[in-house]
Amino acid sequence: MLIPPDIGAGQEASVLGRTSPLVKLGLALAWLIGLATTLHVLPPVLLAIAALVAGLSLGQVPPRSLGGALAPLVVAAASIAIANLLFSGSNTDPTATQLARLGPFRITREAADVALALGARVLAIVSVGVVFAQTTDPTRLVDALVQQARLPARFAYGALAAYQAVPRLGEDLTTLRQARRIRGLGGAWHPRLLVGLLVRAIRHADQLALAMDARAFDSGPRSTYRPITWGWRDVAIGLGGLALLVAALSR
Amino acid sequence: MLLVVGPSGSGKSTFARAIAGLVPRDVPGEWRGSLRVGDLETSTALPADVAARVGILFQDPGSQLVMERAEDDVAFGLENRAWPLPAMRARVPESLAAVGLAGLERQRGSRLSGGQQQRLALAGVEAPRPSVLVLDEPTANLDPGGARTLFDRLARIRADRRATIVLVEHRADLAWPLADLVLALDGGGAPLDIGTPAEILAQSGERLAAAGIWLPSDLVGEAVPRARVAPHAPVGPPNDDALITDHLRFEYEPGRPVVRDVDLRIAPGERVALVGPNGSGKSTLLRLVAGLLRPRFGSVSLAGRDPARVKPARLAMLAGYVFQDPELGFLADTVSEEVRLGLDAAAAVRAIELMDRLGMPLQRFGSRSPYQLSGGEQRRLSVVTALARAPRLLVLDEPTFGQDRNGWEALAGIIEELVEDGTAVLVATHDERFARRVARRRVEMADGWIVADDGPGGRSAGPFATRRGVRTAAPAPELAPTPGQA
Secondary structure, eight states: OOSOOOOOHHHHHSHHHHSOHHHHHHHHHHHHHHHHTOOOSHHHHHHHHHHHHHHHHTSOOOHHHHHHHHHHHHHHHHHHHHHHHHHOGGGGOTTSOEEEEETTEEEEHHHHHHHHHHHHHHHHHHHHHHHHHHHOOHHHHHHHHHHTSOOOHHHHHHHHHHHHTHHHHHHHHHHHHHHHHHTTOOOTTOTTHHHHHHHHHHHHHHHHHHHHHHTTTTSSOOOOSSOOOOOHHHHHHHHHHHHHHHHHHTO | OEEEEOOTTSSHHHHHHHHTTOTTTTSOSOOOSOOEETTEETTTSOHHHHHHHEEEEOSOSGGGOOSSBHHHHHHHHHHHTTOOHHHHHHHHHHHHHHTTOTTOTTOBGGGSOHHHHHHHHHHHHHTTOOSEEEEESTTTTSOHHHHHHHHHHHHHHHHHTOSEEEEEOSOHHHHGGGOSEEEEEOTTSOEEEEEOHHHHHHHHHHHHHHTTOOOGGGTTTSOOOOOOSOOOOOOSOGGGOSEEEEEEEEEEETTEEEEEEEEEEEOTTOEEEEEOOTTSSHHHHHHHHTTSSOOSEEEEEETTBOTTTSOHHHHHHHEEEEOSSGGGGOOSSSHHHHHHTTOOHHHHHHHHHHHHHTTOOHHHHTTSOGGGSOHHHHHHHHHHHHHTTOOSEEEEESTTTTOOHHHHHHHHHIIIIISOTTOEEEEEOSOHHHHHHHOSEEEEEETTEEEEEOSSHHHHOOHHHHHHHHHHHTTSOOOOOOGGGO
8 A cells, every 4th residue: 555556647648637636635535524424325335336437437547456456445344344243332232123143243233234334434435545546646646735735845745755765665674574584583573673674764764855955955946847737627527526425415 | 077086984975965065964063174166165055056056966876766757857856946847848858868768758767777767867967957966976786787878978978068077986997087187085084196097096006006995907907816716526416506496487576577497506615606787687586595585486495495485593504695785684783783693602603703804893893783884894794694604505695886995805805715615605796806706607697587607517507498598698688798898
């Protein structure tokens, strides 16, 4: 999850890819808040389907990438639902309607309702997040945050540069673990690895800060190589997304 | 062009950073004296004013790329100086083309080779047209081919005479012919001499060599003595070999093998140099034979065991490993703990003796943190920890990167004298001179294949392997010639 997904040229050139990341971000937030107001199962399921269909059509996300990114998160959503189904407090409530009995577990209708609603909600959130990540180039997100949301460039591009360095830290961790093994020490996840990793992170950060400083970062007014302007796409996607939310909630 | 030379720890990098105004602004310390670029005092000037005149290229190609894509990274420096958009749109492709990266505008920096990354970084530094260009050991992480391409570009910048170049560089054979002036620093950071290359060589060549500075004559003319180690005589059945790999294959991503069908046999006590360009699979092969990666196909036998399946304690007896970046191999808080880590009493005594022989006695170094040592000291400590258990195979990954003459000699000396007779050595290196000095046998890789092996006859390459070698040698990238021929 920490490694940025590679956005293909098709996704970048798609309608969703060219929509301002801020619109997508705002819409995702609106859907999230909207979902919090309902405990029904249908609205989140509808929104999840809407997000995935939009990702595949308007976003040109290859079904394989979408499935690959979604699979582990769907498992997570399912396990949340199952945990709630099995360990819900209403299962011990003698007045609740019993649906089934699985060994030591008594499962009630109330618990099943809550589990289903929770699972559906997590599924919706996850779908929206994956479609956002799969149609949004990190560089473009930061450009939009700086140009359209007026976030300070120092903070935004600094964070972006640090984000690019994450895969390097992953490689360092692999080598640190190999170093333990070749020195005769077990413990592939020994806490001591954190010290080595911290040293590396500081070294990378130092080097990056020097390189950015040497290239006059944050030294005065800045121009932009990738201008982002508002357009009809942003209005259409924004309004369409809100309409979907209202339609889903009114079910 | 000014070339700055000096042994490790002579303050070359600090000097380079001071020109770019990064010292003392970003690096704490005590600052005295004056450094001016044009009429600008770099220690007190506004960062923007210094950055407008000076561009600096660092050693590590990966860690100086700020943006994800090539063209965005080149544009980064221009945006920071508020260039108007049309000017940027014209300048960015021009800068990329100048370093030979035309057509890779949308490529992700992380997908480029080390040499390409370094040229991309150079394009970003050059794009705003600085009047002073500072390069701090720009080729330290590059293979000979990558280094030469970078120097071709430097030669053209120098010929254009648009920028003053200040170059810190160990690779004397490439750097000296380009220099107008040479500044030599001693171990304490004081100037030894400054003058034209010819003057310096005539006046103080010997003093420079004694201070640990590489000279162009080290790499040209003078014949490097072949390894002093007795030639390996194949004795006993091949099963006694220290290392046997059989059709070894490995891929990080499905369908993109980085090591292909490698059959390699190394006898006990044999010293083998593994050469080839960046990305040819050398480091991966080293990790496979040391049991740090599990092969996708084929097998590794290290003294009769599969190193990827033995317990760590057993693996440590079989193989010692000196990582390319020694810092990644350190596991303890102090040098003293690091040296003794996991060793029994006898091995610990041996390790402490080794530290003495390498000029790092524990009395003086024991209480320091391994992370605070200089690069050369870290490398030596790493070698000690790898050798302490007298493993059957010692693996070294680019041990001479950024080493000055003294560090280089020390390393060559260790391999010649300190490695026990029965220990086989496999060293991956771009340094042909080092390869010739310490190894009797040279194995060359390209694109994951072994394409050349001057080891004892058919032992390492059967008729089948030879045929395959010949077939794949033709399309392989240009193989690195020795610095002596360059």
